[in-house]
Amino acid sequence: MPSALAIGIDLGGTNIKGGLCDAAGRLVAQRAVPTEGERGPDHVIGRMASMARDLLAAAGGQSVRVLGVGAPGPISHARGVIFRAPNLPQWINIPLRDRLSDALPGLVVVLENDANAAAYGEFVAGAGADVEDMAMLTLGTGVGGGVVVAGRLVRGAFDNAGEIGHMIIEPAGRPCPCGQRGCLERYASANAIAERTAEAIAGGARSTLAARVSSGERITSADVLAAARAGDTLAAQVWDSACRYLALAVVNIQHLYNPQLVVFSGGLIQAGAEHLLVPIQRHFDLLRWKIAPDAPRLALATLGTDAGVIGAAALARETLPG
DSSP: OOOSEEEEEEEOSSEEEEEEEOTTSOEEEEEEEEOOGGGOHHHHHHHHHHHHHHHHHHTTTOOEEEEEEEEOSSEETTTTEEEEETTEEEEEEEOHHHHHHHHSTTOEEEEEEHHHHHHHHHHHHSTTTTOSSEEEEEESSSEEEEEEETTEEOOOTTSOTTOGGGOBSSTTOSBOTTSOBSBTHHHHSHHHHHHHHHHHHHTTOOOTTHHHHHTTOOOOHHHHHHHHHTTOHHHHHHHHHHHHHHHHHHHHHHHHHOOSEEEEESGGGGGHIIIIIHHHHHHHHHHSOSSSSOOOEEEEOSSGGGHHHHHHHHHHHTTSOO
16 A cells, blocks of 8 residues: 655755645645755755655654655656756756665655646645546746646656647747747746737837836736736736637647646736636637537636645655555
8 A cells, every 4th residue: 555655846946845745635744945056966956855854754754655856847757867957057867866766765756747746736636636637737937737637647658748838829929948939838928928018018019017118127927917907008918818828728728638627827826816717718718619518617726836746746656556
């Protein structure tokens, strides 16, 4: 029978978060430390191993056999390797699973994509706990994604399934650092909303944000939403456009996976249901497939920044027999 407790660690560019989770996805102990990524992979891996030992001690003698790590990618789940981490520039082809296994004898270490881990966390213990088929879009500086079908995380043949942020929604559109053009995250992420607004102002569009942009200040998506709520036409257009692109992504997800639920997480959900879910739902109702009567429900995530830790622990536990 699988151990009741598992460790989950979420490796971020700014912080490393960890937790000791029970079989229901409840956190019974939590830790967080700065990543200090500028000091290189060896230092960061040492901090992760130290956190895992601390969480093992917090178990108070209870059996803990697995450690799940959610990490930025692309990664190989099968090989336990981080190919490249966007916010950790020295991390290229790092065999993280084996490095942690060597440092933590007795623990089975499992490496997952961070967005997949967060999606699975919401599936196990958050907004998706009452469904079997779910997709999640994480809306932050980029757009992450994860898909669960029939209760199982979809990784794909090469561990890159669920990269919803790199779904092409505008062929020959805005260039993306991934090398493609027209990716969803170049239109509907927090960064993209701010960039598109600033670019329009630089091109002559009128906005209450114009003076700040002209002075060289870097505006945020929160600034754009605040301006839109105050009646700024340009800001409202950019925000609504982002919601339409997200609705288009949901349409494509519906066609591919037909989930019961699509969850939105990340910093942008601070806008709340009224300013995020409602316009996405409005656009989705206009764009979606009309010949099928059923459509996925849309919801906001409930676990916040704990989702990645909970999901990583849950996915690691599933590797145990029994």
